[in-house]
Amino acid sequence: MVKIKPLEDIIRSHAFFDGLTPDISSLIAGCARNVRFKAGEMIYRLGDAADTFYVVRHGRVALEMPAAGKALCVETLDGGDILNASWLVPPYTCRFDARAVDDTRAIAFDAVCLRQKCDADSAVGYDLMKRFVPVMVERLTHARIQAMDLYAGGSTAQ
Template identity: 35%
Template sequence: MSITVETLAGQPFLDGLTGHQLSLLVPLAGRSTFHAGDRIFREGATADQFWLLTSGHVYLDSEVPGYGYFVLEKLRSPAVLGCSWLFPPYRWQFGAVSVDTTHALTFDGPPVRALLQSDPGLGYQLTTRFLHVMGDRLHAARRRLADCQRAAGHRTEL
């Protein structure tokens, strides 16, 4: 099934973009399916894509030496997966693994970055949205770490 302006217009993350802006994104969009346990990306690896989850769940995690993977957040569709593709050095800050069968719209980072540079209005719109997502993720990670510290009986202040 092809991706259309209507497909993208139905994504909450893209809500409010103009038809013209969405039409610029259409040729850069594809589809992905991840199955339970699929590692979508690893922390520290090259970040060159992002996804708009249309169904399913994904864990954002971080590998902790001697512990394994520490889950920072569970993303439920609709959600944005991947922000590190937008800013140098283009390395994933977290890892991601699919919890169940997950479907997503996929965008290749370098052509989207080029589009955002050539269209400042769209660049502002998407960059602002990704910064909002990043702020939410940082807050969720801090909250999760504080919860774990409290559960382990550690003091949370310095």
């Protein structure tokens, strides 16, 4: 018989939530559910309300900017990553399209539910903020590195 792992255990075993206290994991698990996306399925679109954020468990998600009938992909996210940090910041609007590149499993958090819990208990909000800010700073740094177009120059190592 296959034993199903409780959602709270899944949350606590995810790299993003490493070291989460039982109290907080229990609290945020109340806003969470397991989700699956098939390869090619849109998870959300630019301009959608950022009412859900995800921690990716398995698979790959592309962040894309639609333009002139095409989509330019700016980053891919894999198992261990978080998706849709816009849930934290007004006006709570998705800034990119998110599309599953491969079959993807994730935990989806109801952002409205989570924001209410953060407002009610600042320790929860502070804990989550300490987890999100380094990821956001890292992604900003990576985006700046990509913007430098480092590989465009030709002569390196020639």
